[in-house]
Amino acid sequence: MKKVIVPLFLLLIAACFLAIPCSAKSKAKHVVLIGLDGWGAYSVPKADIPHIKQLMAEGSYTLEKRSVLPSSSAVNWASMFMGAGPELHGYTEWGSKTPELPSRILNGHGIFPTIFQQLRDARPEAEIGCLYEWNGIKYLVDTLSLSHYAKAPDYNQYPEALCSMAENYIKEKQPTLLAVCFDNPDHVGHKAGHDTPEYYAKLKELDSYVGRIVQAVKDAGMLKETIFIVTADHGGIKKGHGGKTMQEMETPFIISGKNVRKNGVFHESMMQYDVASTIAYIFGLRQPQVWIGRPMTQVFR
Template identity: 30%
Template sequence: MYTKHVSSLMRSSLLGAFALMILACSCKSRDKDTDEREKFLEKERKVLIIGIDGCMPAGITAAKTPHLDTLMADGTYSLQARNTGTTISGPSWSAMLTGVWEEKHGVTDNSFTGSNYTKYPHFFKVIKDADSKYRTVSVSQWHPINDQIATMADVKVNSRDSSKDTKNKAIIELKKEDITAMFVHFDDVDHAGHGSGYSIENPKYLEAIETVDTAIGEIMTALKRRNNYINEDWIILVSTDHGGIGTGHGGDTDEERTIFMIVSGDKVPKVNLSKTTSDSLYTPLTVDLVPTALAHLCIPVQPEWGLEGTSLIKESCNY
C-alpha cells in the first residue's frame, strides 16, 4: 500500500515536471517568435528614390541592365507607366516629387515660373512634418531639382555633370547613418537622347543607360554595406520623368509619355503591372511615387495635401 502510494506520488511528480518542461519550452518558443516579429517590426523604414532622366522603358529592355533587372525581379514594376503631364523635366520632376500634376504645382516648363511649392511641396517636407528627426538627402545631376524643388532637403548635393560623380556623391551620403529618405538624379541618359537620339537603335543612348545601371549597382552595394543595414527596411523606387522622340521631348507621343516605375524591397510583392492579365489592375503614373514612399514610411496621406497619385504598395502600419 505504502509502495503504491509512493509510486503514485512519484508518477504525479514526474508528469508535473514534464508538463512544466513542455510549458517552458513552449513559452520560450513563443518568446522567440515574438522577439523575431518585434525585431522585424522595429526595423527603421527608409526610402531611396533614383531618377534616370529621359530613360525610355524600351531602352532598359534593349540595354544590358542587370541591376535594374534585379530590382524589377524583387518587386513591383511597370514598363508601361505613364506621364500624363507635360513631358518636360521641370513639370515632370515636380509632379513626381510633389505627388500632384502641373495644374496644382504650377510648373509648366524649365523656367519654374508659377511654381506653387508652398501649397504643394516636395514630399521631403511631409516627411519632416511627420517627424523633425527624419533626415532627407537630395543628390542631383540636374541642378534645378535641388535649387527649385528640393529646397527644404536637409542635405542638397549638386553633382558635376557625370553619372560617375553623381554615384560617388550618393555613396558618400549613404555612408551616413541617419538617412530617412534619399533622392538621386542621373542626367546622362537624357544628354545622350538630346545629343544623338532617344532610340534603342542609338548605341550612345544604350551605353548611357548601361553606365547608369552600373552606377545603381554600386549604390545598392553601398546601401547594403551600411553599418546598421540589418536593422533597416529599405524600399527602392526607380523611375524617369519622360521618354523622347528624335532628339527631343515635350510632346504627346507614346514614346514621350511612356515611362517605367520600379518599386523594390523585402516586403514588396513581385508583380509586373505591365502584364495584360488580372495582375494588371492599375497603370502606374508619375504622381504615384510620393504616396508609395509615404506608405512605406507609415505616414498616412491627408486629404488636405491634395495628392493625386495612388500607392503601388500596401503597408500594414500601426498608425
C-alpha cells in the first residue's frame, strides 16, 4: 500500500508546483520596454527599421499579438501594464484616466495591480521608471510605484526629447525596469493615414530612437544584463483605430537580449496582457491571481 501512496503523494506535490506560479531566478537584471503608439504589425515587413529588425533577428518576435477591444490607446496600455483585460481592470475607452468599470481588485495605492507595483513590492530599492509623450500614460502605470516618471515636451517642437530623456535616465540611473512610450506613429496615422508614406517615414525616425536607446544601454554598461521589448498598444486602418480589423488589432512584440532565444518568429497565441506577465516572469515575480496574462516562456533559454 505504501508503495502506491508515496508516488501519488509526490505527484500531487509536483502538480501543485506546476499549477502555482512561483518566484524564480531573474532572466535579466534590466528590462527596457519601448512602446510605439499606433504601430500596426502589418507595417513591419515594409518598414525601413534596421535597429528594430536587428532586435528581431537577435531574439524572438510575433507579428500576431492581439490588442484587447476596443483596439485603442488607454485600454490597451492598461492591459499591457496590468496583466488583464478591461473586464477586470476596468479601463474601457481610448482616453480612460480612471476605470469606467469597478476594477476587480485594487492595490494599496488604489489602482489595479501593475507590473510596476509587483516589481516594487518584491524589490523596494529597484529603480523603476516610465517616460512618455502622451499624458494619458501616467494614469495607467501606478506612479506611486515608480522611482521616476516624466512627460516629454511637445513633440512637434522637440521631436527627439523623449529619446534624449530615456538616454540620460538610462546612463544616470541604470533602471531595473524602464518603459518608454512614444506617442507616434498614432498621430501620423490619424493625420495622414496608416500605411502611408508619412507613416513609414515616422517609423524610420522612431527606429533611429530605438537604436539610440540600445546604444545608451551599452554606454551604461548594462547590455549583457538587459532584455529589450519593443511593442505597441494597437494598430490602425485608414485614419482611425478602435475597431475589429486585424490592421487595428495585431501589433508586434519583439524581445531580445539576455537569456532570450534567437528563435525569430514564434506563433504561439499572445494577447496584450501577456506583456506584463512576461516581464513578471523575467524578474521571477509571482503574478497576482487577478491577472490573466501568460508569460511567453518559450522565448527564453
